[in-house]
Structures are given as C-alpha cells and as structure tokens.
Amino acid sequence: MSIAIIGAGLAGLACAARLREAGREVRLFDKGRAPGGRIGTKRLEVGDRTLRLDHGAQYFTARDPAFAALLEQTGAQHWPDAERFVPVPAMSALPRAMAEGLDIAQGRHVTALEPTAGGWLLHHLPAGLVRAQAPFPEMEPDVDGPFEAVAITAPAPQAALLLTPHAPQLTQMLDGVVYGPCWTWLAVFAERLDLPDTLRPNDGPIGWAARDASKPGREAAESWVVQATPAWSRAHLEDPAAAVAALLREALGAPLPLAEATQRWRYSLVEQALGQPCVWDGSRGLGLAGDFCLAGRAEAAFISGRALAEAMLY
Ligand SMILES: Cc1cc2nc3c(=O)[nH]c(=O)nc-3n(C[C@H](O)[C@H](O)[C@H](O)COP(=O)(O)OP(=O)(O)OC[C@H]3O[C@@H](n4cnc5c(N)ncnc54)[C@H](O)[C@@H]3O)c2cc1C
Incomplete structure (x- = not known):
C-alpha cells in the first residue's frame, strides 16, 4: 500500500524522494499548478516577452550536506555572494528537478482525510473551486486511497484544518507556530x-x-x-x-x-517554529513536516521532509 503526501513544496518533495529511494510507493497531492509551494516563479507579460520572476524564496543557504549536494547536482549557482545559491534559470528549477519521476496530482486541494479499516482516504477537489480555506464547497469530492500513511506538509494552519477531526492533540501542537x-x-x-x-x-x-x-x-x-x-x-x-x-x-x-x-x-x-524536525504518529499513520517544524528557510523544509521520511521508514 502506498503513502500519501499532501503538499509538493520542498518538504513534501524531499519526503517523497527519500521514501521512493527506500522502495516505497508515494503519491503527492498539491493544490498549486506546479510543484514548489513558496518556491515559485511568476510570469509577467512585457510587450511580446514573458518574463519569469522569483516571487517567493529569493535564494537558498545550505549548511546541511544533503541539501548542499542537491543544489550542486541541480546546477544552482552562487548569488549574490558565496554563501547563497539560486537555481537557474529560476528558483522553480529546484522543485521541478526534485519532482521528476514522482507521482504528483497537481491542482488538487485536499479537503478532508477519512479513516477506514484499510487506511486513510483522501478527499480532494479541483483547486480552482476551493476559494476560501474553509468551509469547503458543498460538492462531492474525488476520493483516493486507502493509503497506509499520510504526510501533511502544508503550512501549519492549513495542516490543522485536515488534522483537527482526527488528531486534535497534533493540532494543538501547531497552535504555537x-x-x-x-x-x-x-x-x-x-x-x-x-x-x-x-x-x-x-x-x-x-x-x-x-x-x-x-x-x-x-x-x-x-x-x-x-x-x-x-x-x-x-x-x-x-x-x-x-x-x-x-x-x-x-x-x-x-x-x-x-x-x-x-x-x-x-x-x-x-517566526516561531515547533522546535522539532517533524511529527510522526505511527499508531495513526499521520505525519507532519515543513519549514514550520524548524525554521523559516527552504533548507529547513528539506531537512524536515527527510526527517519525516526516516521516521516513517524506521
Ligand atoms: C516571500 C517569501 C520569501 C522567502 N524567502 C526565502 C529565502 O530567501 N530563502 C529561504 O531559504 N527561504 C525563503 N522563504 C521560505 C521558503 O520558501 C519556505 O521555508 C519553504 O519553501 C517552505 O517549504 P514547505 O514545503 O515547508 O512549504 P510550502 O512551500 O508552503 O509547501 C506546501 C505545499 O502544500 C500545498 N498545500 C497546502 N494545503 C494543501 C491542501 N489542503 N491540499 C493540497 N495541497 C496543499 C501548497 O500548495 C504548497 O505547495 C521565503 C518564503 C516566502 C513566502
């Protein structure tokens, strides 16, 4: 049985890569049009040209050897000094490279988790139909699963919406973020x-x-x-x-x-992180990862996603 990951930002992608490396079957769901989350590029039409500007994260720092190795493999270059890196030709090049070969359902907003005897079912809708975070529209959702485990890598307030009905104590942990x-x-x-x-x-x-x-x-x-x-x-x-x-x-x-x-x-x-690399509740098969676990940096999201994968595999 496979594992579902909600969110294809750096945490979700890093988690998926490590799980796949260990031979696990993984499916990601992301409400965005492309992988990357807060690492993204926006198009601006200028006359007959289309320019792509980095509208989220501006550069990366890399103290973690695995993150540094990933930046090197994907051809990131120094900017604006030797301490910082940017992917080429845009910040989105890194998540795009990480997403290669992964099974990602883009443009799908996960609106609920449903526990069943066989594992978790995911309810999801086309992202364009879900305007506000909640309440979600009264529509029949698409359902995927069952999954043996679910990793939620959405920002903490969005993760809390999905967690509250099933694991209120995990939601409470997120209150301080x-x-x-x-x-x-x-x-x-x-x-x-x-x-x-x-x-x-x-x-x-x-x-x-x-x-x-x-x-x-x-x-x-x-x-x-x-x-x-x-x-x-x-x-x-x-x-x-x-x-x-x-x-x-x-x-x-x-x-x-x-x-x-x-x-x-x-x-x-x-501004205020959880202070631990990830959260894993093995008895429920529910995990949390993202920059909010450690610090507001892309590298922290990467470390957190990998930490959750290790916890799930242990
Ligand atoms: C303006 C700005 C500037 C920044 N500058 C820097 C910088 O210079 N250097 C740096 O290191 N970091 C920077 N950061 C922080 C960095 O971008 C983040 O730390 C990192 O990208 C977080 O990754 P993540 O995977 O934890 O979360 P995200 O990137 O937020 O990924 C979460 C994903 O979950 C998806 N999602 C959420 N809810 C649902 C749902 N219900 N169903 C389906 N999908 C869902 C989202 O679409 C998103 O793709 C910046 C961030 C911003 C916004």
Whole structure:
C-alpha cells in the first residue's frame, strides 16, 4: 500500500524522494499548478516577452550536506555572494528537478482525510473551486486511497484544518507556530534603476528588494522583486493590492513600471517554529513536516521532509 503526501513544496518533495529511494510507493497531492509551494516563479507579460520572476524564496543557504549536494547536482549557482545559491534559470528549477519521476496530482486541494479499516482516504477537489480555506464547497469530492500513511506538509494552519477531526492533540501542537506575512511587488522597468542589485533597508516598508535579472541565467530586463517587512505586511494585510504596489514603488523610489504584479503571502517566513524536525504518529499513520517544524528557510523544509521520511521508514 502506498503513502500519501499532501503538499509538493520542498518538504513534501524531499519526503517523497527519500521514501521512493527506500522502495516505497508515494503519491503527492498539491493544490498549486506546479510543484514548489513558496518556491515559485511568476510570469509577467512585457510587450511580446514573458518574463519569469522569483516571487517567493529569493535564494537558498545550505549548511546541511544533503541539501548542499542537491543544489550542486541541480546546477544552482552562487548569488549574490558565496554563501547563497539560486537555481537557474529560476528558483522553480529546484522543485521541478526534485519532482521528476514522482507521482504528483497537481491542482488538487485536499479537503478532508477519512479513516477506514484499510487506511486513510483522501478527499480532494479541483483547486480552482476551493476559494476560501474553509468551509469547503458543498460538492462531492474525488476520493483516493486507502493509503497506509499520510504526510501533511502544508503550512501549519492549513495542516490543522485536515488534522483537527482526527488528531486534535497534533493540532494543538501547531497552535504555537507563527508565520510572518509578506506583501511582494514585482515590477519591470523601461530604464535601469540607479540602485544596487540587492537592498535590505534598515527602516521603512521594504525588507528586501533585488534586481531579479542580476541572478545568474535570467533574461535581460530591469526586473525587480520587492518584499515588504513582516510588520508592514501585517499592518497592510487587507489593503487592496494596487495600493500596496503604489506604496512599495514609492518606498523604492522607482518610476511607473512597464508591467507589475503583486503577491500576498499570508504564510511567508516562520517566526516561531515547533522546535522539532517533524511529527510522526505511527499508531495513526499521520505525519507532519515543513519549514514550520524548524525554521523559516527552504533548507529547513528539506531537512524536515527527510526527517519525516526516516521516521516513517524506521
Ligand atoms: C516571500 C517569501 C520569501 C522567502 N524567502 C526565502 C529565502 O530567501 N530563502 C529561504 O531559504 N527561504 C525563503 N522563504 C521560505 C521558503 O520558501 C519556505 O521555508 C519553504 O519553501 C517552505 O517549504 P514547505 O514545503 O515547508 O512549504 P510550502 O512551500 O508552503 O509547501 C506546501 C505545499 O502544500 C500545498 N498545500 C497546502 N494545503 C494543501 C491542501 N489542503 N491540499 C493540497 N495541497 C496543499 C501548497 O500548495 C504548497 O505547495 C521565503 C518564503 C516566502 C513566502
């Protein structure tokens, strides 16, 4: 019998890779259009060109030898210094490489787990139909399974929705996890801005801004990714996207762009983690992994996903 993994972000992909390496059959379900979760690339149409900008994680750090080896194997390059790495030609190249050969149902939003004598059944709907996190639409879901075990790698509040009916004590563990939000503005300009490739201002709305095209292997363009600080993003969380874009543009001191987009990350960087690599309840066949277990870094998600796989295999 196979194992189901909810979420094909770095934690889910790392968990799946380790389980498959150990000969286990694995199926992943992810509500996104492509694997990667918070490591993603957004398209911006500029005239007749389509540019891809890294709208989530900006770069990776790699202290864990297995993560460092993966970055090397997949051709990540140093940027903006020797301590940090970016995949080429976009951040999404890493999850795409990790997803190769895995059985992933993309665009499927898992709405419930159902215990049966034979294991867990997963209820899922096309992601486009599930607008709010809950309540889920009154529709007959598709059902897959039974699976001998389920690994949930969604961000903690989304994992809690699935866990609460079956394992309220696991949900309680997640109560202490805190994420900062992040409003992100992407923009392409006609002229080069008189700014360094990366900025981390000490005050004001901007936490980080980078000339996306200064990363290795990107298309030539004056493209920028501007991230607001968690405090500013919290204060402006429900503001209209256009107002946020205007304020971040003003903070950057930039002219009107040729093309722009915004992204509101409700769960961006983990501010308070669980403090353990993963959670595994062998008696129920339920596990949890993700950056929220350890720290708000892609590397932490990778370590957590592998730790859960090891716990499941033990
Ligand atoms: C704006 C921003 C900037 C960042 N910058 C950096 C950085 O520079 N360096 C760094 O190391 N890290 C950075 N991070 C953090 C990094 O992106 C995350 O730590 C990491 O990607 C988390 O991986 P994960 O697998 O734990 O979760 P996620 O990537 O969130 O993956 C979870 C997956 O679960 C899926 N999912 C959720 N609920 C369901 C459901 N019910 N059914 C089906 N699928 C579901 C989602 O679609 C998603 O694909 C940044 C994050 C953001 C948002």
